[in-house]
Amino acid sequence: MVYATLSNSNRPGSPAVTVGFPITENVYADLESIGIGNATERDCYAASVGGDIPILKRLEKTAVNVDELDYLVKRLDSFDRRELAQFQGVAVSRGYFDMTELINLTFCCQSATVIQDFSDLASIGRAHYLDIHGGATAEELQSVDARKLALSLLLNKDGKVTPYGVVYDNGMQLEQLYDGQHFPDYLYNGNTVLTAAMTDRRLSEDTALTTWLHFPIFCRETAGM
Incomplete structure (x- = not known):
C-alpha cells in the first residue's frame, strides 16, 4: 500500500487529503472539495509519499495526477519482490x-538484471537468462551454463550500483506505451464485469489512442446527477 498526502498548492492553508493507493474507496469528493483531483491535470501537490515502494518518495514535493498515481501503484501492486527491485533499480x-x-517502465523493467546477492553465481546466471529471454522452459534452463553466464555478465558488463541492487539494464528500451493521456489496458483484479475501450469517434477504429475502462469502477460524482 502507498499513501500520499495531497494538497492544493494554489490554496495555501487549505486542508490536505491523505489517499491510500490503490484507491479502494471514493476519495474524489474529498479532493474536489479542495479544488484538486482533475482527471487530466497534475494538480495534486504531493506533500508526502510513503508506503511499501520507497522509490515513489521521489514524487514528493511534485505535482501529480491522482489517476496516474493510482494506475502506477496498481501496476506495482502485482509485482513480486524481484520485479520491484528491477523497477526501482532501473528508475x-x-x-x-x-x-x-515510471508508468512505461513497469512494462519493460523485467528485461533488466538486478543483483542483490552475489553469493550464488548459478542463481544469478539463471535469473539473467530469464531476464534477457523473457522466460524459458525447465529443460532449456538445465542446458544453460548458468555460472559461466553470470561470470560473463559480471566481468564484461558495467553494472550501476543502486540502493536496490546492482543494475545491468541489458539494453532495455523504454517504449512509450503510455502517452500521458491514454492508459494501456491493464486488468488489475478479477472483479471486472465489463471492459470498454474509449476512443475519439473522429479517429479510425484501429487508433492506438485508446483508454480502457474496467467496470465497476469508482465514478466521480457530477453535480446534478
Whole structure:
C-alpha cells in the first residue's frame, strides 16, 4: 500500500487529503472539495509519499495526477519482490522521475538484471537468462551454463550500483506505451464485469489512442446527477 498526502498548492492553508493507493474507496469528493483531483491535470501537490515502494518518495514535493498515481501503484501492486527491485533499480540508474516514464517502465523493467546477492553465481546466471529471454522452459534452463553466464555478465558488463541492487539494464528500451493521456489496458483484479475501450469517434477504429475502462469502477460524482 502507498499513501500520499495531497494538497492544493494554489490554496495555501487549505486542508490536505491523505489517499491510500490503490484507491479502494471514493476519495474524489474529498479532493474536489479542495479544488484538486482533475482527471487530466497534475494538480495534486504531493506533500508526502510513503508506503511499501520507497522509490515513489521521489514524487514528493511534485505535482501529480491522482489517476496516474493510482494506475502506477496498481501496476506495482502485482509485482513480486524481484520485479520491484528491477523497477526501482532501473528508475534510479536511469534517473526516471516523471510519472509517464515510471508508468512505461513497469512494462519493460523485467528485461533488466538486478543483483542483490552475489553469493550464488548459478542463481544469478539463471535469473539473467530469464531476464534477457523473457522466460524459458525447465529443460532449456538445465542446458544453460548458468555460472559461466553470470561470470560473463559480471566481468564484461558495467553494472550501476543502486540502493536496490546492482543494475545491468541489458539494453532495455523504454517504449512509450503510455502517452500521458491514454492508459494501456491493464486488468488489475478479477472483479471486472465489463471492459470498454474509449476512443475519439473522429479517429479510425484501429487508433492506438485508446483508454480502457474496467467496470465497476469508482465514478466521480457530477453535480446534478
